[in-house]
Amino acid sequence: MAEQVIICKELTKRFGDFLAVDKISFEVSRGEIFGFLGANGAGKTTAMRILCGLSYPTSGTATVAGFDVYKQQESIKRNIGYMSQKFSLYENLTILENIEFYGGVYGLSRKTIRERSDELITQLGLQQESRKLVGELPLGWKQKLAFSVAIFHRPQIVFLDEPTGGVDPVTRRQFWDMIYAAAAAGITVFVTTHYMDEAEYCNRVTIMVDGRIEALDAPQALKARFQANNMEEVFYQLARGAKRSSD
Amino acid sequence: MKRLGFLLQKEFRQIVRDRIILVMMFAMPTIQLIIMPMAANFEVKDIRIVVVDNDHSSMTARMFSKIGASGYFHIVGYADSYQHALTYVEREAADVVLEIPVAFERNLVREGRQQVALSIDAINGARASIGGAYLNNIINDFSQSTELDVVRDAHPVAANLPLIQMTYSIWYNAREEYKYYMVPGIFVLLLTLIGGFLTAVNVVKEKEIGTMEQINVTPIRKWEFIAGKLIPFWIIGMIIFTIGLLVAWIIYGIVSVGPLWLLYSFAAVYLVALLGFGLLVSTYSANQVQAMFVAFFFMMIFALMSGLFTAIESMPVWARTISSLIPVTHFVKVVRMVMLKGSTFQDVHMEFIYLIIFALVLNTWAVINYRKTS
Numbered sequence: 311m312a313e314q315v316i317i318c319k320e321l322t323k324r325f326g327d328f329l330a331v332d333k334i335s336f337e338v339s340r341g342e343i344f345g346f347l348g349a350n351g352a353g354k355t356t357a358m359r360i361l362c363g364l365s366y367p368t369s370g371t372a373t374v375a376g377f378d379v380y381k382q383q384e385s386i387k388r389n390i391g392y393m394s395q396k397f398s399l400y401e402n403l404t405i406l407e408n409i410e411f412y413g414g415v416y417g418l419s420r421k422t423i424r425e426r427s428d429e430l431i432t433q434l435g436l437q438q439e440s441r442k443l444v445g446e447l448p449l450g451w452k453q454k455l456a457f458s459v460a461i462f463h464r465p466q467i468v469f470l471d472e473p474t475g476g477v478d479p480v481t482r483r484q485f486w487d488m489i490y491a492a493a494a495a496g497i498t499v500f501v502t503t504h505y506m507d508e509a510e511y512c513n514r515v516t517i518m519v520d521g522r523i524e525a526l527d528a529p530q531a532l533k534a535r536f537q538a539n540n541m542e543e544v545f546y547q548l549a550r551g552a553k554r555s556s557d
Numbered sequence: 558m559k560r561l562g563f564l565l566q567k568e569f570r571q572i573v574r575d576r577i578i579l580v581m582m583f584a585m586p587t588i589q590l591i592i593m594p595m596a597a598n599f600e601v602k603d604i605r606i607v608v609v610d611n612d613h614s615s616m617t618a619r620m621f622s623k624i625g626a627s628g629y630f631h632i633v634g635y636a637d638s639y640q641h642a643l644t645y646v647e648r649e650a651a652d653v654v655l656e657i658p659v660a661f662e663r664n665l666v667r668e669g670r671q672q673v674a675l676s677i678d679a680i681n682g683a684r685a686s687i688g689g690a691y692l693n694n695i696i697n698d699f700s701q702s703t704e705l706d707v708v709r710d711a712h713p714v715a716a717n718l719p720l721i722q723m724t725y726s727i728w729y730n731a732r733e734e735y736k737y738y739m740v741p742g743i744f745v746l747l748l749t750l751i752g753g754f755l756t757a758v759n760v761v762k763e764k765e766i767g768t769m770e771q772i773n774v775t776p777i778r779k780w781e782f783i784a785g786k787l788i789p790f791w792i793i794g795m796i797i798f799t800i801g802l803l804v805a806w807i808i809y810g811i812v813s814v815g816p817l818w819l820l821y822s823f824a825a826v827y828l829v830a831l832l833g834f835g836l837l838v839s840t841y842s843a844n845q846v847q848a849m850f851v852a853f854f855f856m857m858i859f860a861l862m863s864g865l866f867t868a869i870e871s872m873p874v875w876a877r878t879i880s881s882l883i884p885v886t887h888f889v890k891v892v893r894m895v896m897l898k899g900s901t902f903q904d905v906h907m908e909f910i911y912l913i914i915f916a917l918v919l920n921t922w923a924v925i926n927y928r929k930t931s
Contacts, residue, residue, distance in 0.1 A: 362774050363774065363929075363930055364770065364773055364774060364929070364930055364931065365930060365931055366930060366931070383929070383930050384776055384778075387774055387775060387776045388776045390774070392771065392774040394767060394770055394771065396766070396767030396770070397766075397767065398766075398767045398768050398770065398771035399768075400567070400571065400768060401766075402571055402574045402575065403567065403570060403571065403574075407567070407570060410563070410566075411563055411564075411566070411567045412771075412775070414559070414560060414562070414563025414564075414566075415560050415563055415564070415772075415775045415776070415777050416775060416776065417559070417560065417776070443574075
């Protein structure tokens with residue numbers, strides 16, 4: 311059995327009377343692409359924010375990269391990358407400047423930053439644009455760049471919160487190629503999405519309904535269990551009973 | 558520490574790239590210093606008087622010429638009745654009506670006293686009260702000199718009796734020019750705007766565009782983030798302060814009477830306090846509109862309660878208490894004292910301590926209230 315980099319036990323987050331995350335338990339192995347599915351408001355983002363050290367859980371336990379989510383958030387933050395649904399690069403900085411900044415805050419040396427950014431720019435084929443402001447790039451490029459920046463410091467785990475929102479199918483496909491490459495390089499990928507075709511690309515998926523985990527398995531196994539042709543059908547069968555309507 | 562370097566680099570790059578803010582930062586001190594002291598002028602001069610002279614004596618003629626010669630007033634018209642004179646005021650052609658009763662000269666000589674009526678348009682309160690007081694002085698002065706003439710004529714001996722006269726001289730702003738009062742105030746206003754507004758809006762902007770969350774998920778320490786925001790604006794504030802001093806010198810010939818290092822020391826601490834205030838506002842605001850609104854609310858209080866434009870001495874006790882709880886108040890006071898009076902550190906060391914306390918409290922509060930994990 312591979313090493314577990316994320317371990318959650320009965321993790322709960324309550325906002326007043328509202329149980330955003332209701333006793334979820336799961337484990338993620340190193341190098342795995344772990345999909346986190348659910349309708350809007352199912353609690354995906356809340357759960358992810360706890361694991362990233364952005365939010366305190368109400369009860370339960372969880373460790374990320376071996377660090378406790380209650381007490382060792384700063385250690386967690388050194389070992390993870392994060393890309394949120396909101397585009398989070400600085401639009402009024404150039405591509406190179408953004409890379410330099412985020413590399414710098416993760417403690418990379420200027421020399422390492424220079425070497426790796428040359429490499430990255432070539433990989434992405436952005437040689438012409440590297441000194442352009444990020445705000446001038448098309449959305450698809452921005453998302454790919456944001457992902458590259460999130461794993462620039464070679465974290466153990468990268469958390470992606472609906473990374474492909476609003477992106478065209480071709481770019482989404484390219485984006486997933488990048489995710490595979492990262493996983494192949496040993497980075498664990500924890501990704502939330504509500505695109506069911508993307509769920510098929512994951513090694514294992516979790517389906518959250520009303521703050522609880524309703525299913526957790528490989529896509530193939532889930533489809534077999536629910537006698538469905540694709541993940542979309544699996545999701546409908548599970549999410550139909552949801553009480554919190556999506557917006 | 559290395560991380561702070563990257564933060565500062567990023568912050569400066571962004572500031573340089575934001576052209577409008579950049580231009581504003583340097584145009585603001587120059588333009589404000591050029592325009593405000595000239596325009597926002599509370600000096601009372603050119604008060605327009607309309608006279609109702611029911612006496613038509615040589616004495617009233619002398620009185621009018623004395624009033625006209627003072628430089629503060631000019632007589633815009635002679636009306637034949639009070640009602641008629643009032644129409645001047647109603648048309649906003651005059652500020653004051655001076656009515657001289659019938660047989661003014663005769664009664665004054667015979668009884669030694671006579672009254673005149675002064676009606677002042679008090680829509681502009683400051684102008685009315687100061688103008689009224691000036692006119693009163695002039696008339697008193699006039700009546701004393703005529704009284705002496707009258708007395709001398711009647712009792713030559715009595716005229717030699719010693720007379721106690723009060724004279725006064727104005728210090729520190731000898732020509733009572735408003736610019737001396739305003740220019741130091743504008744320095745304070747400039748630093749307050751930089752500290753209070755720019756930082757608050759800058760930090761909240763990061764919240765709005767989502768980079769704040771990205772920052773919170775990195776290992777950046779709270780103090781590094783805060784220092785990364787404070788230092789660039791602190792440097793800009795000091796540059797603007799310097800530009801301000803240069804503009805004041807070039808345009809108005811105003812140079813600080815007191816030592817420059819003292820002014821700079823105060824400006825340095827004051828900026829830290831105000832930057833802390835800006836950060837504090839940002840930690841409580843979710844978006845730029847909120848931050849602007851909250852910051853603006855406090856800026857208005859700062860401007861009106863700190864003695865920038867109003868006299869603290871004439872405030873009621875409760876208002877003076879509020880005033881003393883505003884860092885701006887202490888800084889305004891010091892800048893005026895040092896620049897105009899040449900006060901030394903010994904004179905203003907209490908204000909220095911106050912400002913350090915403000916800086917510590919506001920920044921500590923901001924650091925505590927800024928949370929990377931909610």
